[in-house]
Amino acid sequence: MLYSFVRIAAATPTIRVADCDFNAGQIIALIKKAAHENVRLICMPELCITGCTCGDLFLQKTLIKNAAKALNYIVSETKDCNVVAVAGLPFEIDGKLYNVAAVFCRGEILGIVPKAFLKVDDLRYFSPAPEDCLVFECEDIPEFKFSVEIGEDLNAAGKATIIANISAGCEVVGKADYRRAFALGQSRQRICAYLIATAGYGESTTDMVFSGHNLICENGAKIAESLPFGDGWAVSEVDLQAVNHSRKNTQFLTPRQNFYRSITFSSGAGEGRPLLRKISPLPFIPEEGCGERCEEILNIQAHGLMKRLEHTGAHAVLGISGGLDSCLALLVTARAYDKLNMQKSGIIAVTMPCFGTTERTKSNAHKLCEALGIPCREIDITETVRQHLRDISHPETLHDVTYENAQARIRTLVLMDLANKQTGIVIGSGNLSEIALGWATYNGDHISMYNVNASVPKTLVCRIVQHVAQSQKSLSPSLTSVLEDILSTPISPELLPPKNGEIMQHTEKIVGAYELHDFFLYHFLRFGREPSQILELAKIAFNEDDNFEPPVEVCQARSNNKYPPEEIERRLKQFFSRFFSQQFKRNCMPDGPKIGSVSLSPRGSFHMPSDASNFEKCSTFL
Numbered sequence: 251m252l253y254s255f256v257r258i259a260a261a262t263p264t265i266r267v268a269d270c271d272f273n274a275g276q277i278i279a280l281i282k283k284a285a286h287e288n289v290r291l292i293c294m295p296e297l298c299i300t301g302c303t304c305g306d307l308f309l310q311k312t313l314i315k316n317a318a319k320a321l322n323y324i325v326s327e328t329k330d331c332n333v334v335a336v337a338g339l340p341f342e343i344d345g346k347l348y349n350v351a352a353v354f355c356r357g358e359i360l361g362i363v364p365k366a367f368l369k370v371d372d373l374r375y376f377s378p379a380p381e382d383c384l385v386f387e388c389e390d391i392p393e394f395k396f397s398v399e400i401g402e403d404l405n406a407a408g409k410a411t412i413i414a415n416i417s418a419g420c421e422v423v424g425k426a427d428y429r430r431a432f433a434l435g436q437s438r439q440r441i442c443a444y445l446i447a448t449a450g451y452g453e454s455t456t457d458m459v460f461s462g463h464n465l466i467c468e469n470g471a472k473i474a475e476s477l478p479f480g481d482g483w484a485v486s487e488v489d490l491q492a493v494n495h496s497r498k499n500t501q502f503l504t505p506r507q508n509f510y511r512s513i514t515f516s517s518g519a520g521e522g523r524p525l526l527r528k529i530s531p532l533p534f535i536p537e538e539g540c541g542e543r544c545e546e547i548l549n550i551q552a553h554g555l556m557k558r559l560e561h562t563g564a565h566a567v568l569g570i571s572g573g574l575d576s577c578l579a580l581l582v583t584a585r586a587y588d589k590l591n592m593q594k595s596g597i598i599a600v601t602m603p604c605f606g607t608t609e610r611t612k613s614n615a616h617k618l619c620e621a622l623g624i625p626c627r628e629i630d631i632t633e634t635v636r637q638h639l640r641d642i643s644h645p646e647t648l649h650d651v652t653y654e655n656a657q658a659r660i661r662t663l664v665l666m667d668l669a670n671k672q673t674g675i676v677i678g679s680g681n682l683s684e685i686a687l688g689w690a691t692y693n694g695d696h697i698s699m700y701n702v703n704a705s706v707p708k709t710l711v712c713r714i715v716q717h718v719a720q721s722q723k724s725l726s727p728s729l730t731s732v733l734e735d736i737l738s739t740p741i742s743p744e745l746l747p748p749k750n751g752e753i754m755q756h757t758e759k760i761v762g763a764y765e766l767h768d769f770f771l772y773h774f775l776r777f778g779r780e781p782s783q784i785l786e787l788a789k790i791a792f793n794e795d796d797n798f799e800p801p802v803e804v805c806q807a808r809s810n811n812k813y814p815p816e817e818i819e820r821r822l823k824q825f826f827s828r829f830f831s832q833q834f835k836r837n838c839m840p841d842g843p844k845i846g847s848v849s850l851s852p853r854g855s856f857h858m859p860s861d862a863s864n865f866e867k868c869s870t871f872l
Contacts, residue, residue, distance in 0.1 A: 252786055254491035255525060256394050258291040258412065258443070259284050260474075262450035262462035262482030267301035268313060270320040274299065277337055278327045285331035289485060290391075290517050292335050293414040293447040296365075296400055297349060299324075299339035302418035303455050308375040314342050321352055321359075329357025334386065334517055336398055336447075338416050346377040351398045351416055353386060353513075360386060361513050365400040383407045383510040388517050393490035397510070404436075407510035411493045413442050418449040421461040426478050429463060438470030441497050443488035450482050469496055473527060487527040495778040529791040531765060531811075533772040534710045534846070544717035547710070547845050551702045552585040554843030558675065558700045559586065565674035567598040569665050569695075570619060570626065571744065572611030575703055577618060577736050578711050579679035581718055582702045584622045597624045598672055602631045602664060604657045606744035608753055614736050621729035631660050654745035658694030675699035678840055683708035683764050685839060685850050686771050687825070688832020689757070696835055704842025705849040707771065708764035712737065761828070762821035766792070766813065770825045775848045775856070781822060788818045827864055834860040 261284070263276035277294060284292040296302055299317050307313050317339045328335065334355040341350040341362060349365040349372065364379030365372075385407050388394035397406035399415045406413045413436070419425065429446060437444035443466065450462030462482035466474040474486035536543050559566065566583045570576045580599060587594045601615040612628075619626035635656050636646060644652050665676045678698025680690050682705050690696040703711065719733035739753075741764070746755040758764060769788055773779045779787070792813045813821075837852050837860055849855035 252525065252783065253391055254393050254494075254783070255487040255489055255527070256291070256391060256412075257287070257289045257485065257487045257526065258293075258445060258466060259287075259289045259483065259485040260293050260414075260445050260447040260464035260466060260476070261484075262448065262464060262476070263294055263298055263452075264450060264482075265298060265301055265452040267453060267455055268304050268307050269301075270299055270313070270316040273301070274320040274324050277324055277335075281324070281328045281331055281333060281335050284335075284485075285328075285333045287485065289333055290388075290394070291396060291412065291414070292333055293398075293416055293445055294335070294337045295447050295449045296338040296351070296416045296418040297340065298337055298416075298449065301453050302338075302449055303453050303458060306375075308340055308347065314340055314347065317341070325352075325354045325357055325359060328354075332356065332517060334360070334396075334515060336414055336416060338400065338418075340376070347375060348379055349376045349400060350379075351400055353384075353398060355515050355517065360515055363398045363400065365403060366405060367402045369402075381405055385409050385510045385512050387512050387514050389514050390516055391490075393494055394517070406440075408440070409510060411442055411490050412445065412488060413440065414445045414447070416447045418453070418460070420449075420458040421463070421478060426461070426463050430465060430472065430475075433465045433467045434470055434472060437467040441469060441500055442493055443468045443490070451479065469493060485526060487525055489527075489777070491779060491783070492777045495776075498778075525790060529787050531769060531791040532709055533776075534707045534768055534848075535713050540713065541717055541721070544714045547706065547714060548582060548585060548718075550843050550845050551582040551706075552589060555582060555586040555677070555700060555702055556590055558841070559590065559592075562675055562699075563673075564669070565596050565598055565672055566677050567665055567669040567672065567674040568600070568677045568679070569661055570599045570601045570615040571607075572601070572614035572618070572736065573739065573744075574708075574711050574715060574736060574741065575679040575681050575684075576615075577733065578706070578715055579677055579702050580618060580622065580624070581715070583677055584624065594622065594624050598627070598668060598674055599624050600627045600629055600665065600668065602629050602661045604631050604635055604660075604745075605653075606657070606742075606746050606748060606753075606755060608744065608748045608751060610735075610751075611739065611744060611753075614732055614739070617728070617732040618736070621726060621732055629664055631657070631664065635660050649746055654743070655691045655694060657745050658691035658743070662691075662694050662697055669699070677702060678842070679703050681706050681708050681711050682848070682850065683767055683771065685836060687761055687767060687828045688835050689761060689828075690835065692835055696839070698840045701840045701842035704839065704851065705845045705855075707768045707848075708741075709768045762817075762824060763811065763813070765811065766818065766821045767825050770822055771829075772848060774829075775850075781826060785819055785822055788813075788822065789815050792818065830862055830864040833858050833862065 261280045265273040299320050336351050336353050338351050341348050351363040353360045361384045366379050366381045368378050386396050395410050396412035397410035399406050401417045433444050433446050446465045448463050449460040453460045461478035463478040464476040464484040466484050468488050474484040476482050476484040599619050603612050616626050669676050676698045678701030681703045719730045723730045741757045742753045742755045773784045836850050
């Protein structure tokens with residue numbers, strides 16, 4: 251069910267100035283290529299049927315008649331092509347000449363869009379058109395609505411999810427960078443897919459040179475580009491579900507409801523075609539600038555904690571297990587203390603070994619504190635938990651949820667009481683992925699006075715710790731060494747006794763791979779996708795060869811994993827089952843810094859009743 255992904259193209263034909271017959275042939279070839287490649291919308295440059303550099307030839311009746319004739323020929327020759335095409339030409343209406351974009355599909359001209367805002371030189375030939383707007387709406391794909399702008403018009407209706415800008419600007423130094431920034435900015439500001447098709451080298455004449463630099467952007471991100479002086483062919487799918495969902499959550503967007511006219515058309519939905527667009531299996535981890543993003547997140551976390559520490563005048567109290575989450579929480583706390591010019595010796599770090607603790611994790615807890623210059627206190631809670639189990643008449647040999655949660659709650663009790671004794675606040679470490687799955691002990695590790703990891707998913711926790719390990723390699727080899735060992739340690743709550751000193755309880759064998767759950771969470775909350783669509787995207791992301799080039803040294807090379815479709819579907823059902831049944835934990839979760847667009851805090855980021863019906867019970871689930 252990938253109907254919301256619509257393939258579009260920005261293409262530059264090779265033309266000859268004022269040779270409409272030749273240009274028509276080139277345009278037809280591009281439209282047929284687009285149809286063959288399952289493109290639903292192809293846009294070509296301003297005045298491409300004649301060329302934009304015709305000068306006073308635009309005043310000649312012969313050229314104008316040839317352009318109209320060429321348009322009719324193009325429309326006729328592409329009537330069997332299941333694609334909407336946009337091409338520019340000079341067009342005479344009631345004795346006035348306009349610079350227009352013709353929109354046509356399957357042998358029918360759907361509409362003529364005239365240019366409204368003209369440069370001084372253009373006024374020599376063309377008349378400015380009334381500022382009006384057409385929205386072309388697809389009957390087969392409801393999200394597929396597009397408008398056309400010519401050059402500087404920027405007058406498309408807010409209803410359009412795709413805005414096609416056909417232009418004919420010449421190339422000068424710095425123009426390509428400006429064009430990229432412009433397209434990115436327009437797609438971000440107007441919350442849409444924004445396409446730019448520009449004139450190519452065939453128009454280069456006299457003093458001007460054209461490059462065929464074409465772009466497709468979506469919600470502030472570039473998804474396709476034909477570089478200047480390249481092949482002039484930019485093609486990709488735009489995610490209209492993402493556009494629409496972003497608009498629903500943005501109140502400042504006000505569609506120009508009274509300023510457009512709708513024209514409907516039919517274009518096959520194109521189900522079953524493979525996506526050109528790469529689907530990242532690690533959507534929370536950026537493909538570019540990952541190190542800078544990690545630093546930004548660390549600073550957000552640290553500054554949030556700094557405010558809480560300043561406001562309460564308290565010390566930070568942390569439980570350190572030797573695992574990834576508490577490791578990141580301690581790194582953040584150390585950074586906060588450094589920025590506040592406070593002695594890190596004031597941080598109260600406690601490791602609390604019990605039945606499931608291995609020597610490896612306990613040793614790493616001590617080594618991590620030592621590398622950061624933080625005292626580490628060890629409080630063995632084994633006898634306390636045994637006494638508690640005896641008090642509630644629970645046999646120690648029965649390794650059920652009571653046995654496990656007793657350890658987690660005793661650890662929280664110790665931290666809370668230490669915080670009272672030392673005038674401190676307990677810093678939580680549970681990550682966003684665990685919060686989504688409810689993988690936390692209620693009134694155990696679920697509770698703290700401030701959780702620095704509350705909106706950091708597990709895959710990103712791995713990447714941030716990896717970033718710190720890399721950045722400290724020359725500055726603090728001991729810190730890098732312990733961080734690398736923590737990264738390579740199996741993820742586990744360590745609540746069941748080890749066997750031969752090895753961890754026996756592997757979280758990802760119980761609930762599934764965190765990279766799968768993070769993928770589900772991202773697409774469910776960020777774009778409001780249906781479970782069936784999430785399933786299809788996950789199959790693509792985790793199974794297609796060469797679909798994704800992972801960031802350098804992603805934790806444990808997780809992004810290279812592949813999962814059979816039945817495993818993905820099983821884990822997706824598990825995700826929704828846990829997500830819906832565990833909302834009551836999220837509705838009373840502690841404060842924590844929001845670091846991205848996906849957060850589960852009940853205080854503004856995410857609102858959901860604790861007892862909503864599970865999606866798994868809905869007939870539309872999969």
